[in-house]
Amino acid sequence: MGIGWSLHNRDGTQILHGSGAIHPTQSPTEAEAEALRLAVLDLRRLGYSHVTFCGDLKLIYDTLQRCALRGNNASWKYLHIATYLADVLKISKLCSFNFIHISRDANDIADRLAKQARCNGLDYVICWTSSSLVLNVKQRNYVTDIYNDVNNISSINAFQDLAGSLDELKTTSFIVVLTFWVCFLIKTPIKFRIEGTTPSFSGSVFALLHDSVSGTFISMDAKMFDTICSRDAISWLPDEVLGKILSLIPTKQAVSTSLLAKKWRTIFRLVDHLELDDSFSLQAVKDQTPGLRKHVRFVFTEDFKIFVDRTLALQCDYPIKNFSLKCHVSKYDERQKACVGRWISNVVGRGVFELDLRMKDPxxxxxxxxxxxxxxxxxLTLGTQLCLGQLPSYVSLPSLKSLFIDTIVFYDIEDLCCVLLAGCPVLEELSVHHHDFIATPHTISSPTLKRLSVDYxxxxDVDSASHMSFDLPKLVYLEYSHCALGEYWQINLESLVEAKLDLGLERKVLRMDVTDLIIGIxxxxxxxxxxxxxHVIYSYCRHGLPVFKNLVNLSFGSKNKRGWRLLANLLKQSTKLETLIVKDLNxxxxxxxxxxxxxxxxxxxGYRGTADEVKQLKSFIGEFECLELVQVDVAEAAEDNGKILQSKRDLMMLLGVSLPSKCQFKVT
Structure with a gap:
């Protein structure tokens, strides 16, 4: 006898199908039940869910449909196919499978597959009918590539990325995925083949693992599967795959694998992502600075030094992509500083792409x-609470596109702008954060920068003499959080598209004036x-607001009546404004x-549904005559306390507002 099934997407395109010749059954009904059971089992193994199964045998599909709609029905347990139905129902509940009865004429594809399998005596196989394996486990799908080994054996990518990008995988789940597929291919009688212009394939399988960073494929011959039962399920993986796996786990654990065998020492060289953190091994020392009160500081221990030295030595000169170092350095120990310098030089010499250095050195x-x-x-990331010596004049970072400066004191206050940024000819993104530390950088200049985040x-470190300058002609995005200052010497932001301002008040600044900053944006x-x-702009934009000729979207928050007056002024100066987001009607x-x-x-x-807010909302909406969309977002606290009516109709009646017919009203 023959069985067959076919899987299609919503567009009707066939994705894959299964068919094969089986031993004779007692009846055609039992054969149909067996075909359904195999299809359900295979789609579950492949990670599919929310699949609707269609078949022409009314007894089976009507029974399954009744059980899905009305719950468990004991009548089917007396059928001769009860064991098949029990398996199908159990899996369908886990995977949200549905069942529908269709006519015989509508089921010709599966019927044809079953006849071909019976006539040709084919083993049970799963066939992909295109070069793309669409395994609906994650939205990210990799394209299946076809390779031939030295014996010209056709092959397919049997490993679909079941958890998105390889960089997002946890090692444990990655190993489980590989082991599952290996056991699946070996321990079940299922063979794989791919149809199309390439020769059909069944028997030997290649597993291809896609590297999302380099765009290359790593191949692995399935002939090695023959010995899988005689040794562990990891050893047969290629060294490149094992190196990628080790790159996804904490470095301390990855290094420990080098103790397993000599082979693993070689594999560790292929790890291209290292994270070294001294937090597990800190030593307390007393600060002996003359004239200052003695207090305890933490520095890295000798054990941490040995660990880092051995880790880098194990890798020899193999390339590295990402390196992260977090450590506490002694203020007076030049030996520790020399160690840190040596470690950094090691990875830079090996062509590191991303470098995250967070060192605390007073x-x-x-x-x-x-x-x-x-x-x-x-x-490049540099921090945190670090006092940098004078930068050399030859700073040259021709490939650097992203720079994060986190609470760093520059020996020369001009080093950030005139030396470091000047040596980055393709820099596009810069973040400068400075919290509770002296010597805040006050000038940021770059001819290439496109995105800037400043959080001070x-x-x-602020007084009446403090000032700020931005000379960034190509900047398109600015996020600026600081206290309002008295002077903004140079604001060159001609290409700016989006700005986020969070300006506070500081008593030490006696005469604040943000006029030049607002004009600059x-x-x-x-x-x-x-x-x-x-509040700051209303009170300290002393020479009035400029015309915002391009402003289309405005997000606005106010604490008092002054803020609403500023909104009125902004509306007057922004003739193209289309979207207004109000953070609170308070x-x-x-x-x-x-x-x-x-x-x-x-x-x-932040709408809470109080009586005052209802009046405020009613009055505020009435100020806008061209509205096409009004959306009210309910605060979480209001939802928990049940203070407002959730439906659109109830809120509209509560407001008593008659909006134009073309205006949509949403409550979220």
Missing amino acids: GIHFLPPHLVASKTLVK HCPD RNVQSLHLSPDSV GYTGDVSMPLNKVTSLHIL
Whole structure:
């Protein structure tokens, strides 16, 4: 007898099918039940869910459909195919499978597969009918490539990436996935083949693992499967695959595999991602700075030094992609500083792409020459609470595109702008964070920078003489969090598209004036203002608001009546404004009238449904005549307390607002 099944997507395109000749059964009904059971089992193994099964045998599919709709029905247990149905029902509950009865004419594809398998005596096989394995486990799918080994055996990619990108995989799940597929291919009588222009294939299998970084494929001959039962399920994997796996686990655990056997020492050289952190091995020492109160500092131990030295020695000179070092360095121990410099030079010399250095050194720390002259470095993070010595004039990082400066004091305050940034000719993204530390950088200049994040929180380092300058002609995105200053010497942001401002007040700044800053961002298309920024701009934009000729989207928050007055001024100065996002209606009383505007989309955040807010919302919506969409987002606290009505109709009745017929109203 023959059985067959076919899987199609929503467009009707056939993805894969299974067929084969089986031993004679007692009846055609039992053969149909066996075909269904095999199809259900295989699709579960392949990770499919929410599949609808269609068949022409009314007894089976009507029974399964009744059980799915009405729960368990004991009547089917007396059928001669009860054991088959029990297996199908158990799996269908786990995978959300459904069942529908169709006519015989509509089932010709499966019928033809069954006849071919019976006539040709074929073993049971699963066949992909295109070169793409669409295993609906994750949205990320890899294209199946066809390779031939030295014996010209056709092959397919039997390993679909079951958990998205390889960089996102956890090692344990990756090993389980590989082991599952290996056991699946060996211990079941199922063979794989692919149909199309290439020769059909069944028997020997190649497993191809895609490297999402380099775009290459690593092949593995399935002839090695013959010996799988005689040794562990990992040893047969290629060294490249094992190296990729070790790169996904903590470095300390990856290094420990080198103790297993000599082979694993070689494999560890292929690890291209290292994370070294001294937090598990810190030593407390007393700070002996003359004239200062003695206190305890932490530094890395000798054991940590030995661990890092051995880790890097095991890898020899093999290439490395990512390197992360977090350590505490003694202020007076030049030997420790020399160790850190040697470690950094080692990975830079091996062509590192991404470097994350977070070192706490209260003394002066000099970056190694190899680092500031790296030709391969693409992403660099420097921090945290680090005092850098004077940078050499020959800084050259021709490949660096992303730079993160986290709480660093530069020996020369101009080193960031005039030396480090000047040596990065293709830099596109910069983040400068400075928290509770002295010597805040006050000038940022780059001809190539496109994205900038500045987050300063240093009350002790701000006074009336403090100033800030941005000379960034190609910048398109700015996120600026700082206290309002008295002077903004140079603001060159002609290409700016989006800006997020969070400006606070600092008592030490006696005469604040943010006029030049606001004028500098006048070309933005999207502007986000925090409640504190709104208060600062209203009070200390001393020469008035500029015209925002390109502003289309405005996100706005206010704490008091002054903020709503600023909104009225912004609407007046922004003739193209279309979308307005209000973070909270707190403080709005309706006393402030909004000018005529072209706002078509209004988004209210943090709505709690109190009686005052209902009045505020009713009054505020009435200020906009061109609305096409009003969306109200309910605060989580309001949902928990049940303070508002959730439906659109109830909220509309509560407001008593009659919006234009073309205006949509949403409550989220």
